[in-house]
Amino acid sequence: xxxxxxxxxxxxxxxxxxxxxxxxxxxxxxxxxxxxxxxxxxxxxxxxxxxxxxxxxxxxxxxxxxxxxxxxxxxxxxxxxxxxxxxxxxxxxxxxxxxxxxxxxxxxxxxxxxxxxxxxxxxxxxxxxxxxxxxxxxxxxxxxxxxxxxxxxxxxxxxxxxxxxxxxxxxxxxxxxxxxxxxxxxxx
Amino acid sequence: xxxxxxxxxxxxxxxxxxxxxxxxxxxxxxxxxxxxxxxxxxxxxxxxxxxxxxxxxxxxxxxxxxxxxxxxxxxxxxxxxxxxxxxxxxxxxxxxxxxxxxxxxxxxxxxxxxxxxxxxxxxxxxxxxxxxxxxxxxxxxxxxxxxxxxxxxxxxxxxxxxxxxxxxxxxxxxxxxxxxxxxxxxxxxxxxxxxxxxxxxxxxxxxxxxxxxxxxxxxxxxxxxxxxxxxxxxxxxxxxxxxxxxxxxxxxxxxxxxxxxxxxxxxxxxxxxxxxxxxxxxxxxxxxxxxxxxxxxxxxxxxxxxxxxxxxxxxxxxxxxxxxxxxxxxxxxxxxxxxxxxxx
Amino acid sequence: xxxxxxxxxxxxxxxxxxxxxxxxxxxxxxxxxxxxxxxxxxxxxxxxxxxxxxxxxxxxxxxxxxxxxxxxxxxxxxxxxxxxxxxxxxxxxxxxxxxxxxxxxxxxxxxxxxxxxxxxxxxxxxxxxxxxxxxxxxxxxxxxxxxxxxxxxxxxxxxxxxxxxxxxxxxxxxxxxxxxxxxxxxxxxxxxxxxxxxxxxxxxxxxxxxxxxxxxxxxxxxxxxxxxxxxxxxxxxxxxxxxxxxxxxxxxxxxxxxxxxxxxxxxxxxxxxxxxxxxxxxxxxxxxxxxxxxxxxxxxxxxxxxxxxxxxxxxxxxxxxxxxxxxxxxxxxxxxxxxxxxxxxxxxxxxxxxxxxxxxxxxxxxxxxxxxxxxxxxxxxxxxxxxxxxxxxxxxxxxxxxxxxxxxxxxxxxxxxxxxxxxxxxxxxxxxxxxx
Ligand code: NA
Ligand code: NA
Numbered sequence: 024x025x026x027x028x029x030x031x032x033x034x035x036x037x038x039x040x041x042x043x044x045x046x047x048x049x050x051x052x053x054x055x056x057x058x059x060x061x062x063x064x065x066x067x068x069x070x071x072x073x074x075x076x077x078x079x080x081x082x083x084x085x086x087x088x089x090x091x092x093x094x095x096x097x098x099x100x101x102x103x104x105x106x107x108x109x110x111x112x113x114x115x116x117x118x119x120x121x122x123x124x125x126x127x128x129x130x131x132x133x134x135x136x137x138x139x140x141x142x143x144x145x146x147x148x149x150x151x152x153x154x155x156x157x158x159x160x161x162x163x164x165x166x167x168x169x170x171x172x173x174x175x176x177x178x179x180x181x182x183x184x185x186x187x188x189x190x191x192x193x194x195x196x197x198x199x200x201x202x203x204x205x206x207x208x209x210x211x
Numbered sequence: 212x213x214x215x216x217x218x219x220x221x222x223x224x225x226x227x228x229x230x231x232x233x234x235x236x237x238x239x240x241x242x243x244x245x246x247x248x249x250x251x252x253x254x255x256x257x258x259x260x261x262x263x264x265x266x267x268x269x270x271x272x273x274x275x276x277x278x279x280x281x282x283x284x285x286x287x288x289x290x291x292x293x294x295x296x297x298x299x300x301x302x303x304x305x306x307x308x309x310x311x312x313x314x315x316x317x318x319x320x321x322x323x324x325x326x327x328x329x330x331x332x333x334x335x336x337x338x339x340x341x342x343x344x345x346x347x348x349x350x351x352x353x354x355x356x357x358x359x360x361x362x363x364x365x366x367x368x369x370x371x372x373x374x375x376x377x378x379x380x381x382x383x384x385x386x387x388x389x390x391x392x393x394x395x396x397x398x399x400x401x402x403x404x405x406x407x408x409x410x411x412x413x414x415x416x417x418x419x420x421x422x423x424x425x426x427x428x429x430x431x432x433x434x435x436x437x438x439x440x441x442x443x444x445x446x447x448x449x450x451x452x453x454x455x456x457x458x459x460x461x462x463x464x465x466x467x468x469x470x471x472x473x474x475x476x477x478x479x480x481x482x483x484x485x486x487x488x489x490x491x492x493x494x495x496x497x498x499x500x501x502x503x504x505x506x507x508x509x510x511x512x513x514x515x516x517x518x519x520x521x522x523x524x525x526x527x528x529x530x531x532x533x534x535x536x537x538x539x540x541x542x543x544x545x546x547x548x549x550x551x552x553x554x555x
Numbered sequence: 556x557x558x559x560x561x562x563x564x565x566x567x568x569x570x571x572x573x574x575x576x577x578x579x580x581x582x583x584x585x586x587x588x589x590x591x592x593x594x595x596x597x598x599x600x601x602x603x604x605x606x607x608x609x610x611x612x613x614x615x616x617x618x619x620x621x622x623x624x625x626x627x628x629x630x631x632x633x634x635x636x637x638x639x640x641x642x643x644x645x646x647x648x649x650x651x652x653x654x655x656x657x658x659x660x661x662x663x664x665x666x667x668x669x670x671x672x673x674x675x676x677x678x679x680x681x682x683x684x685x686x687x688x689x690x691x692x693x694x695x696x697x698x699x700x701x702x703x704x705x706x707x708x709x710x711x712x713x714x715x716x717x718x719x720x721x722x723x724x725x726x727x728x729x730x731x732x733x734x735x736x737x738x739x740x741x742x743x744x745x746x747x748x749x750x751x752x753x754x755x756x757x758x759x760x761x762x763x764x765x766x767x768x769x770x771x772x773x774x775x776x777x778x779x780x781x782x783x784x785x786x787x788x789x790x791x792x793x794x795x796x797x798x799x800x801x802x803x804x805x806x807x808x809x810x811x812x813x814x815x816x817x818x819x820x821x822x823x824x825x826x827x828x829x830x831x832x833x834x835x836x837x838x839x840x841x842x843x844x845x846x847x848x849x850x851x852x853x854x855x856x857x858x859x860x861x862x863x864x865x866x867x868x869x870x871x872x873x874x875x876x877x878x879x880x881x882x883x884x885x886x887x888x889x890x891x892x893x894x895x896x897x898x899x900x901x902x903x904x905x906x907x908x909x910x911x912x913x914x915x916x917x918x919x920x921x922x923x924x925x926x927x928x929x930x931x932x933x934x935x936x937x938x939x940x941x942x943x944x945x946x947x948x949x950x951x952x953x954x955x956x957x958x959x960x961x962x963x964x965x966x967x968x969x970x971x972x973x974x975x976x977x978x979x980x981x982x983x984x985x986x987x988x989x990x991x
Binding site: 054055080084090099116130136137161 | 580585609800810829835836
């Protein structure tokens with residue numbers, strides 16, 4: 024039953040990660056082009072700073088959230104859980120996932136409210152004399168947190184299953200689709 | 212004290228706007244409320260940044276603060292029409308601050324409405340001194356500016372373009388290094404930036420354009436739900452404090468320009484008035500600013516932008532006269548009370 | 556409950572959450588939300604979460620971080636660094652801890668190019684650490700040197716944090732930036748001395764890499780394999796100093812140059828580009844998560860008044876320069892345990908500046924001392940941002956406690972550096988005075 028949400032979470036996060044990578048590349052090229060145009064042709068590319076600030080930076084900073092969580096790549100302090108046996112470690116990790124999940128539900132809700140408000144007001148910034156709409160970039164945050172939340176949900180269920188069935192798992196292995204099924208090892 | 216106001220500014224504690232404006236206002240309120248009101252000032256963006264200020268006050272992170280209206284064009288559309296004239300301003304900052312305050316409080320219910328929608332009670336505004344062109348290399352006359360890169364964001368680009376310069380958008384944090392290393396040749400700004408932001412280290416040459424004033428939205432403001440709970444006496448104290456902070460701030464910012472000029476010889480700065488050909492070009496700016504502002508407002512669906520602009524300009528004309536014949540600081544504060552706050 | 560009590564309880568709650576392995580950024584955010592709710596009500600807390608993540612991130616100067624991360628991961632993934640360290644093994648392997656010493660000075664070079672110590676650390680974590688680990692260096696030493704030398708990024712110009720300090724303190728930006736050069740180099744030399752002494756006393760830390768004697772032609776081949784790296788650093792540094800681009804833009808240009816040089820060297824492939832982009836995007840996302848948590852926490856502490864109380868303690872003591880410096884050392888190392896450097900700076904300057912003024916302290920000198928202390932806070936547990944960045948980049952190969960332990964030796968070297976900088980202000984003020 025968890026298979027479908029898992030597939031959804033995996034592909035959603037992967038897709039957003041791909042977009043994040045594209046934004047990263049576009050940002051490097053766009054800014055470099057601006058430097059070249061300004062230096063050699065005395066005509067900077069209008070809007071570089073505003074697009075960079077409100078689109079590239081937001082995309083690069085948030086879109087990869089879900090994929091990072093799949094790999095358990097968010098920085099955490101390991102030294103306490105490190106010293107624990109498998110089962111108590113997994114219980115703490117489940118708790119940590121739960122705290123993170125609850126937070127991300129509120130986070131999703133708040134960024135949604137904010138995005139809806141900014142959309143209703145058609146938020147914009149001025150770039151020289153031109154209007155650059157920036158409300159769409161608010162939704163980048165919303166979809167990113169949504170992917171993050173979906174991943175956490177699947178990981179929680181998977182961790183719960185593992186605890187129930189007495190299997191040993193690490194957070195980063197819970198939904199790595201490339202993983203070889205680890206040898207079923209009894210948790211002591 | 213019964214009440215502690217958490218006040219936020221994004222500028223640092225030494226900025227003239229904060230120490231000569233906001234602090235004067237807050238101290239006055241504290242001293243004249245019979246110990247009922249105290250304040251905690253979080254300056255330098257330590258509680259709220261420039262972009263987060265309006266929302267921060269709305270949600271109650273702070274009780275009041277220095278709102279920079281240009282960062283909230285979508286939330287404060289009408290205010291931004293009034294403030295869009297910034298590059299065209301040639302008045303005294305005292306007149307600009309008082310005129311904006313009077314216009315918003317007495318004649319612009321739409322402005323008040325957009326603040327109320329954000330849970331903000333607008334009390335008063337503040338204005339910078341008139342802008343100058345600060346350059347890294349010696350400049351005199353129009354030809355010396357032609358083709359140079361100038362940091363000028365948003366509607367300010369018009370001044371650069373009128374002088375034949377290439378406007379470059381750049382964050383203030385990058386500007387010092389950019390001037391030093393030549394990514395830009397000049398920046399628009401106040402003469403006192405030479406001392407205050409130490410731009411004088413890298414931009415030793417200033418032309419006093421005497422045109423363009425930043426008049427930064429409500430610098431004196433309070434959370435609406437808090438304001439509504441105040442007694443009439445206390446509201447009066449806030450008005451009086453605002454009048455003092457507004458006028459003192461405008462006077463001190465001009466005075467700090469003079470400080471910079473007094474230091475010029477010692478520091479090797481050259482600060483000169485604009486040549487005639489520069490003045491001539493600058494005169495073409497206001498009509499263009501106005502036209503661009505009106506067409507942009509249409510594009511954004513803001514109605515009656517011409518009436519908004521003319522309403523503010525009428526107030527400005529009135530305050531130009533008042534300021535011209537009221538050189539005394541206390542007398543001018545008195546005028547602000549009579550002409551604006553007593554009519555509320 | 557008094558505000559201060561809430562503030563200190565918040566600090567305790569943070570430590571508990573971190574201990575049960577809640578990600579750092581989430582732990583900071585959750586504690587801040589509960590704290591702000593207690594101090595200013597739920598509206599304020601939810602409001603902060605609505606606006607702050609976006610507002611904090613949509614800042615142009617921050618864009619240097621993903622761009623330098625990208626440049627670093629391209630250089631690393633294309634194998635250029637492998638060649639560099641091959642050469643270093645040959646040329647510097649005879650020194651005790653030779654590759655670590657080389658990393659140290661390469662780090663000082665990167666620091667000069669990058670305005671951010673986080674970016675410097677991440678770049679070194681990709682370029683230098685894997686090579687040292689492959690050469691069987693002590694993991695603590697390998698990660699320690701790369702994390703610690705990262706802090707030079709904020710001291711050696713250009714430095715975002717120094718520019719911010721100067722704007723707040725209304726100090727001459729140019730002179731404060733220049734003032735960072737000698738203290739930055741001094742730190743690098745002290746680090747190198749420490750590495751050499753340690754590795755002489757305990758050769759197991761860093762096995763000597765003694766290759767076969769090479770002919771001149773083989774040396775030249777080594778040079779031809781590594782030229783893009785110094786060229787890249789030179790282009791970025793030279794670009795900034797010559798005035799072609801700002802420090803912010805240098806990141807993007809550096810990334811593009813890295814991709815171009817990898818093509819010139821026939822090291823480019825789409826797979827390489829793809830994994831570089833994925834690395835940089837993932838690291839950026841996890842970094843920003845922490846930074847957002849830190850800025851939320853900064854807001855919470857500001858409202859609770861804890862930093863003000865600490866800063867007031869400084870002002871209450873007698874105002875001799877030495878006692879002020881010692882007090883700020885205590886305050887900054889304490890706050891640096893929990894907060895990000897910009898947060899510490901923003902929180903304390905409003906209270907400290909009047910103290911400096913009344914004690915007639917030189918703003919250029921104290922600026923460098925402040926930045927050094929703030930950066931040291933990035934190396935100390937429980938929240939050492941630079942150490943976390945290193946951990947994020949290096950992944951499972953080295954554990955967090957090992958990195959902190961390795962960094963500890965560098966903190967020891969910093970004691971020497973700080974005593975020198977505090978006792979002899981001339982070290983800091985020589986270059987800026989020379990400018991006048
Ligand atoms: Na640097
Ligand atoms: Na720390």
